[in-house]
Amino acid sequence: MRYKLSDCVTIISGGTPKKSQESYWNGNIPWITVKDFNGKYVSTTTDSITLEGLKHSSANLTEDQDILISARGTVGKVLMVGAGYTFNQSIYCLRADRSVLVPDYLFYWLEKNVSLVKQGTHGSVFETITKDTFNHLTIDLPDLKEQYQIAHKLSMFDRKINLNEQINDNLFKLAKIHFDRQLDSENIKFSQISTIQNGYAFKSKEYVDTNELMILRTKNINDNHLFSKNDVVYISKELFDEYKKFSFSAFDTVLVMVGASIGKTGFVTSNMTPSLQNQNMWRFRPKMSNIPGLLIFQYVNYINKHIIGSATGSARSFYRKKLFSEFEVPRINSTNYIYFDTLQREIDHLNTENEILYRIKHSLLNHYF
Structure with a gap:
């Protein structure tokens, strides 16, 4: 069945605490930027923020198996994260509606169809994904069982690649x-x-x-x-x-x-x-x-x-x-x-x-x- 992508995900924006406020930074909450995208899973992040920084910014916490997609400058890189991460405003978080969409399946669909995502970008100086971009993307979804099977086969390769890198x-x-x-x-x-x-x-x-x-x-x-x-x-x-x-x-x-x-x-x-x-x-x-x-x-x-x-x-x-x-x-x-x-x-x-x-x-x- 074909869905509009924006109908089967929740789109969450990122944010950056004030750099001038030292109490907002170097805490226990990992904060992701595009430079932390490398492979399917995040290993380490360059920066972290405090709970105070989270409360005083538009940053949001991720949930397990959320998908992050770079939306500005380097467009279309994707990353799967666990719960408890934050990310900046150059990134969107896509949270799958699990009644119709397997998160891993979404990750691989995005990885394969990055060119389609880029076609929907806006901006003359920098390529930029907006929330409206996802309204123009459609995704064909087999039943959940088939999605799990496809995602499992592909995930085996990413797990082995990640192990080799470690x-x-x-x-x-x-x-x-x-x-x-x-x-x-x-x-x-x-x-x-x-x-x-x-x-x-x-x-x-x-x-x-x-x-x-x-x-x-x-x-x-x-x-x-x-x-x-x-x-x-x-x-x-x-x-x-x-x-x-x-x-x-x-x-x-x-x-x-x-x-x-x-x-x-x-x-x-x-x-x-x-x-x-x-x-x-x-x-x-x-x-x-x-x-x-x-x-x-x-x-x-x-x-x-x-x-x-x-x-x-x-x-x-x-x-x-x-x-x-x-x-x-x-x-x-x-x-x-x-x-x-x-x-x-x-x-x-x-x-x-x-x-x-x-x-x-x-x-x-x-x-x-």
Whole structure:
């Protein structure tokens, strides 16, 4: 049966407590913004508010299995949340009428039909979803039993993807723990063990529609330090020889060295190659082939932690390469390399597996919706 989407959900607006009121912030209530959207489920939020902040703003609390959808700027990203979250005014909460609609089914319908949602947006400068947008969207709903069956099949993939991501988070933490144990070693200059390569400002006129040679940009680095193919752009693979100086290899490390996300680090896994390095980032690679890339990643984060606040520049802050090349770091004994090598291979395996799971899941989305 076909329904108007606004007839089978309750649409709830978000809000932001006054930033100037310190007593409204850093409380026990997680507060979601668009930057917290990553995957189906929310893991952590950047900010939180207090009960006082909730009472003195238009923010609302979520209930279990509410769906959040980004409504301004980055439009159409969806997230499923449990009870007790709040969210800002750039997000709508959709609360399913469970007599006709399974929340998980709604999540996957929205994920598949984001283009339909965007067609209903308003605004010349920023794409913006309004409450009226949902009046123009219709959804075909099978009976509840079939909705549950479809949602269950798709949810199995998201649960496995989420588990792999949690494991990878722990593997990165284990690598840091082992690295920190070596900090009392003798120091050497970072330039003795790693190269630092600038990126290249590829021109949009070189982009092609086919999936040929990837260009990895700063926006492709997820908060878990791993790269995603979402919003990746491509150029012709015939241009590889011309730009091979900027090519990535598995286990390269990346650092954003200018702009709003300065200091963000990324780790390249094998499923993200072959690819090329865009501007605004440095690429780090071991000078000796026996040094694991994950160890270089730890070094870069170690240096980055010590020089935060040292960026220069009037219009946009940026790091100077000399800060990194001359920074003294502990010399890690080669007997420890096997530890980092084992961890990086497992991280690579899980991230590659997740890409395969994403592809299968989206094939199912196309089948069911």
